[in-house]
């Protein structure tokens with residue numbers, strides 16, 4: 331049971347050079363969600379979607395964890411077994427910062443899944459080259475990420491962790507996407523102390539006991555010190 335559960339979003343990786351989604355220069359400025367982040371969009375234009383994620387994979391690989399990622403990894407090292415990170419991010423910056431218990435609710439860029447046999451595997455080259463599935467040989471690999479309208483990953487384990495934690499912190503997310511956005515209500519309902527660490531306030535911060543506004547590389551080290 332993790333005493334502290336931390337939900338993170340694109341804002342925690344922004345200062346590592348990974349674009350967020352809804353900001354003025356956000357990803358959704360250049361791409362329609364329907365075209366690049368839905369099963370329908372993938373069926374309609376496979377190459378567009380594969381290339382979109384290949385590009386994001388290149389950017390994520392070139393990015394480095396920042397002081398916010400490191401502060402969470404150091405907190406976990408100081409309190410072994412007491413900290414769990416639930417991230418909406420598909421980059422692996424939490425793991426590269428040293429976090430060990432990381433649950434990717436929306437999947438991972440560095441993994442592919444075969445649509446035909448379901449095998450999951452690390453991504454080596456570009457999926458836009460349509461490499462054959464190493465298990466069934468068919469050219470039906472897709473990014474192992476959760477698209478809109480698809481079931482998220484590990485929801486039961488996440489709900490259990492959130493409903494049993496004493497502290498629930500939300501970092502760098504607009505809270506626009508469910509079910510991730512509904513986790514703070516679960517934590518508050520279970521009596522956890524809740525905190526929001528974000529650049530901008532949310533419309534509805536009533537569910538948060540504490541609100542710290544500012545860049546994550548400043549707020550997270552201060553909050554976890």
Ligand SMILES: CC(C)NC(=O)[C@H](Cc1c[nH]c2ccccc12)NC(=O)[C@H](CCCC/N=C(/NCCC(=O)O)S[C@H]1O[C@H](COP(=O)(O)OP(=O)(O)OC[C@H]2O[C@@H](n3cnc4c(N)ncnc43)[C@H](O)[C@@H]2O)[C@@H](O)[C@H]1O)NC(=O)OCc1ccccc1
Nearest residue numbers: 339340341350351352418478479502503504507508529546
């Ligand atoms: C758009 C939204 C309304 N839609 C949803 O929520 C839908 C449900 C839904 C449909 N219609 C609706 C109508 C109303 C309500 C809900 C719905 N949800 C789904 O479809 C989910 C799946 C949702 C997951 C989609 N995949 C992602 N990502 C992976 C892919 C990819 O990444 O390409 S979501 C993706 O967008 C979200 C982006 O949000 P943020 O991370 O918060 O980023 P954003 O840019 O918005 O905000 C950044 C924040 O950071 C702050 N910030 C910026 N810089 C900094 C800084 N430096 N420091 C600190 N903070 C900072 C900013 O102030 C800002 O607040 C993340 O979750 C991210 O993972 N699935 C599902 O419901 O399935 C059912 C089901 C159940 C069973 C069986 C079958 C089906």
